[in-house]
Amino acid sequence: MTMETNGYRAVYKGGQGEIIEKKSRFIATVLPIETEEEALEFIAKMKKKYWDARHNCYAYAIGERQELQRCSDDGEPNGTAGRPMLDVLLHEDIHNTVVVVTRYFGGVLLGTGGLVRAYQKATRSGLESSVIIEKQRGVFGNIVTDYNGIGKIQYILAQNNIPIADSIYGENVSIQVVVPAQQQEKLEKELIEGTNGKAEIDWEKEVVFAIVEKDLKIF
Incomplete structure (x- = not known):
């Protein structure tokens, strides 16, 4: 959906959601942004805040057509965290938004499929706790x-x-x-x-x- 049609969805007020999967704790923090600089600043802030976590994975999509897209697995197996998180933003048609999912490892391996599901579930939890509007x-x-x-x-x-x-x-x-x-x-x-x-x-x-x-x- 673009501004040429009916508009686009964006986060007006960020929020935070949390899930537990096999003793691992996943904390999703969401923030509305307008520029990549704002996204990178927020990611750095979350990494500093959760310095003792095993992973701080992120995804963001910026622009009326979500033309700027970035994501990171931050040490998780390739394609199991950042990309699944970004896919949630794209599927939900959320623009100008960054999500950081912090993982505290609980000692039990989730496997690649389990990681994908956990990071997507956490991202949705963060979005559900946010205020999303139609611009x-x-x-x-x-x-x-x-x-x-x-x-x-x-x-x-x-x-x-x-x-x-x-x-x-x-x-x-x-x-x-x-x-x-x-x-x-x-x-x-x-x-x-x-x-x-x-x-x-x-x-x-x-x-x-x-x-x-x-x-x-x-x-």
Whole structure:
């Protein structure tokens, strides 16, 4: 999924999950990032924090198309940790996110299949403890109307699930909205027809936005 369509999923707030497999402890720590430098800084921080662990494996995917992908097994058998972790991010369509899975060895070998399953399970546990949002490309607009048209405009916005950023009441009413890019033309037509051309619409700028716990967030 790309921003050219409906958007992409990203971690808004990182979290931490933990699993135990045959006495080995796997701690997955998740963080939202924008650059590779941020990812590497976080990985170094986790390695310092969990300096006494046997392994600190990691994976990250950055970009609207997940074009930058990196992973590391950090001493585990080749292909049993970092790549399986990265596969979870790609399968879940999670962008701009780094995951570090720390393993404290419990004395029992898991085998290659067991390691793959454990690192993937731990990664999912970390994601489940995080806040994941859907980022969309949209247009920030300002709708100006008189008090007679406010009810109709609010109805049209509600019917189209358009989030309202702010409402300013003065001589006229100014409603600031964020409209998904693919809905802009359709909504403008409905607003003009619904108010008999009395609503003035000023599309001010393109934005990236998401609904976070029912609140509108503009990035």
